[in-house]
Amino acid sequence: MKYKELIAQMTLEEKASLMSGKDFWQTQDIERLGIQSIFLADGPHGIRKQAVAADKLGLNAGVPATCYPTAATVANSWNVELGEKVGEYLGEEAISQKVNVLLGPGVNMKRNPLCGRNFEYFSEDPYLAGKMAASYIKGIQSQGISACVKHFAVNNQEERRMSIDTIVDERALREIYLTAFEIAVKEGRTKSIMSSYNKINGTYANENIHLMQDILRKEWGYQGVVVTDWGGSNDRVAGLLAGNELEMPTTSGETDQEIVEAVRTGEVPEEVLDKCVDRLLDLIITTESVYKRPRLDFNVEQHHRVSQKVAEESIVLLKNEGGILPLKFGKKVAVIGDFAKDARYQGAGSSIVNPTILDHTLDCFEESGIVSIGFESGFERYGRKNLRKIAKACALAEKADVVLLYLGLDEVTEADGLDRRSMQIPENQIDLLHALHKVNPNIIAILSCGSAVEMPWIGKVRGLLHGYLGGQAGARAILRVLSGDVNPSGKLAETYPLRYEDTPSYRHFPGNELTVEYRESIFIGYRYYDTADIDVLFPFGYGLSYTTFDYSDIKVGQMGVTFKLTNSGDRAGMEVAQLYVGCKSSDIFRPRKELKGFVKVFINAGESKMVTIPFDDKTFRYFNVKTNQWEVEEAQYTIMIGASSADIRLTGYLQVMGTGAPLPYEKEKLPSYYLGRVNDVGVDEFENLIGHKVPVATWDRSKPLGYNDTIEQCQYAKGAVARLAYHLIVFAYWFLRKIGKRSTANLIMMSVYHTPFRGIARMTGGVVNMAMVDGLLMMANGRFFKGLSHFMKERSRKVKADKLRQQNKGLA
Structure with a gap:
């Protein structure tokens, strides 16, 4: 161990405290020993450090940072040097915001096109994903901080991600789902890894000895830190024994006490805890050392130009009938599509970046040399049909030589926590395309989305340019390719099937109630x-x-x-x-x-x-x-x-x-x-x-609800109040979508509907503890008054304990 002397000075309680966060984004500190907190921030394609309320889950706007193209976009560049350059610039910006650990890149496989987080992952191929990830990690860590490759492992759906059991054969696990992580560990030398929420063949990922010890530690020789996904700890002691050092976010000391008790009873040998502490100390001390030198602000304009360069090299030209591209000089173009006015440039959820600069297509035409005769939005962004908009767009298209039609998926269709419902572009956009084709067949479609879509309409366009999610400079990058200033060189990092039903996992995605079976084995993409x-x-x-x-x-x-x-x-x-x-x-x-x-x-x-x-x-x-x-x-x-x-x-x-x-x-x-x-x-x-029977895939509705059952399962609860709560959640989701509050509706599905009961304790930063969850479960299982009484007693007990802890801390 590197820090044996320092660890020897710690009490058992202090060692245990380091194994859980101080709040939502920081690790615990020990002032008397000079051990500082370090900050972890979302950042697959840009730093997302909360501007306020570091003790909250993080729904506030982030500190402004460069929004680079997403991983799904940069993978289309097939350029590892470019990936390393992105990593270097991400690292620079992390240092400017005093971030120690950047939570990315994500290397989960694109097993199915409908996974809601595909925009954040590189590829359907583990070799390409691994090489790109290693380049990002090298760049990030060249600045002295840590990357955190995620989500380890086989996390390939968002629905029920905190409870789903992935049933996968060992060969597919190794060849497809772990190879990118292996490259990230061995070649990228990542200092930290984030464990995934899901089970793997019956055991939660962060408790899975085969995954965490046999493969990660012993076979790959990994010496870094494993961090839980936020709220992803099930059994804290089992996770610690598997080598999952850091639980995030804080549980306000609840799981620290579980570790202390486990050491005292001999369930966890103290040397196992010491090794975990040693690895975490190494992450803290090495990433803090970078802040001993003067901290500099990054060059906003320079980083914006790099983002544009990355976007340019990642754009994919998919169709060019009759050499319609690049646009000939003097051609009059009609610009149509809501995504031209308000660019779709990044994903949603935990990866939302507050950009330093944001290029919009309509503001960039003059410098591009392309002659625009006007703009019409043509469609409602979130799918509502509008014949008046179509008519105005067609009137403009009739006057043009060429139509630039900006199509795509909106911000709340591709999101952290939700899977897509289909592979189709919204119907109102396709109605617009058909109408435009009748008045002007010279249509060049520009796609903005982070994953594969069906294109039965492709015969109606002569040119097709896919910008994916190109970051804050993506709009200008696309115009430079259209004009011919840039020769497109991107190539797809995933296959585009003719229809969703052709995909090998079509019958087994996103999985049933309890399990998802990877029956296609190694045959993905x-x-x-x-x-x-x-x-x-x-x-x-x-x-x-x-x-x-x-x-x-x-x-x-x-x-x-x-x-x-x-x-x-x-x-x-x-x-x-x-x-x-x-x-x-x-x-x-x-x-x-x-x-x-x-x-x-x-x-x-x-x-x-x-x-x-x-x-x-x-x-x-x-x-x-x-x-x-x-x-x-x-x-x-x-x-x-x-x-x-x-x-x-x-x-x-x-x-x-x-x-x-x-x-x-x-x-x-x-x-x-x-x-x-x-x-x-x-x-x-x-x-x-x-080599064994597949487990039962459906919920046993005869059993009482437990810690790992989800709020969704309250529809089967014995308690009328729980069933009512379920229906209220469903109604709220429907109503919010109806009135256009789709992001809020999605948040309900992501953070409430699919959350297991234990997640209420794990994700509230210690506001609710597991003893209080026991009360909620009693209420859900038909013992309302007993459960309410238990909940209130445990809440009162917790409030008193918290006050006493604060008083003792003040005296110390």
Whole structure:
């Protein structure tokens, strides 16, 4: 241990106190030993430090900070150097606001397009997500503070996220859902990790010994701190034994006392607590040391320009019929769509950033050189139909050479805590598109959203530019691509299916009441579509340019692959060359191809460059469930170089020596997996894969409600008051949406409806404790007066204890 002498000076109570927050955003301090509090802040794409009320959950506006493009956007750049630059600038801004730990990046997989938080995650591919995350972490931590990669692990839905049990086979867990974290730990060297809310195969993530000890600590050698997601602690002692050091936010000393009692009874050896304290002290002391030097304000304009550069390189050109883009000089354009006036530039929930500057499309036309003849909003932002707006938009479109139509998803559709209900763009926007097409077919659509959408309307547009969520400078970046000042180089980090029903997890998302079954196993995203021969709208890795690139002269060696890349067009541009590997053996089920490397190359018109993509320890490996370790299958491998997963330009072959491991599966018991057709796997076959029976997926409505049952389940409560409360919550949600207060309505679903009873104690900063929750449960379970009496007694007892604690603190 690094801080053995310091720890030896602490009382047991002081050590336990460090394991929980001081308030909602700070760790506990111990003044007599000079141990300071450190500040943790949301920050996947910009610092979100609350301007006021640090002791509150954080619904206030944040201190102004640069709002960079979201992770889903930057992943489309496929540029790790750019990711590191974003991280450096995030780190600078964190220091200017005295933030020690930046809660990001998020590396959960895009298992399903409807996950409400996909805008905050990089990709459906763990290799790309891991490499981008590692670059962010390196940049953030180069400034002396800590990144906090999240949410560990298999947190791929928002609905019931605090109670859902993820049922996943070990191979999918390792190859798909943990690989990005592994890269973040081993290559990014993240100093902290945030554990997820959900259970994994029956055990809460932060209590899961297999995840937290066997894999994270022992296999990966992780020495940093694990932080709970806010309110994500279930059994505090079990979490501590698993190595989850820091519980956030504060529980006002309640769980500290649980730790003290557990040490005194021998349930937790004191050396286990000491190791946890040691790791937390290292995080506190190393991130505080940066503040010994003078703190400087960041250059707002410079950071804004960097945000614009990142957005420009992340924009994806998806369609360019007849070379309608870039816009020809002098073309008169009609600007239509509410997102042109008020840019949709970031996600919602815990990642909302208060931007330092905000570019709006209508303010940037003059410098772009594009001639705008006017603007019409064309549609109501939140989906209400308005024929008058459509008529005015069509009248404007008739006068234009080209229509720039800004479409997308609104701020409360993609949000922390809620999953999307469909993959569709709102119907009122599509009605507008159809009407515009009748008067002017020269339509260029500009999409603003953070995740994949269906596009049955794509035949009605000649150009399609996807800006994703481009941050505070995204609007100007899009105009620079439209005008041709910037040659688009972004490529999709996720597949766009033709329709939602084509997705492999369609039948098992977002899961039933208690569980979500990952029956598709390793076949998510392009791994499924390519293997099962399912047509898609846009494949993984796809993106057009204003120039063209030729691939030639492939050479495959033991250490990597080399090839020639030529810019055969008439303007300079950047190309993302992608390495895919497929195993020709059929003894173990595998995807047809998997991403194992990539490189982004700038090439002038007419120029050629030799490009090398090296192999690494992940190129040929698979996880063997019999040996419980990574193995290599001896076989011939196909080495593919492509412009996307579906556009393979060069192919070579390599015979690879294996590790001689036994075959992990009985082929005849897993026919769907060996065919790759996993969109409708039966329960018997899934049980053969996971090696045990699947748990019951529905609530047992005959049992009384308990700590881990959600407020949603009050609809089945024995207590009439609980049932009434449930219906009032549902009504409030409906009513708030009806009157346009959609953000508030969403907050009810996120922070009340899907919250387990224990979350009432864990998320109120100690205002309500678990003894008071016992009273609430009595009321819910039909013993109203006894429960109310118990609640009031425990509240009175807590108020007295808090006063006594404050008095003792004052005397000290």
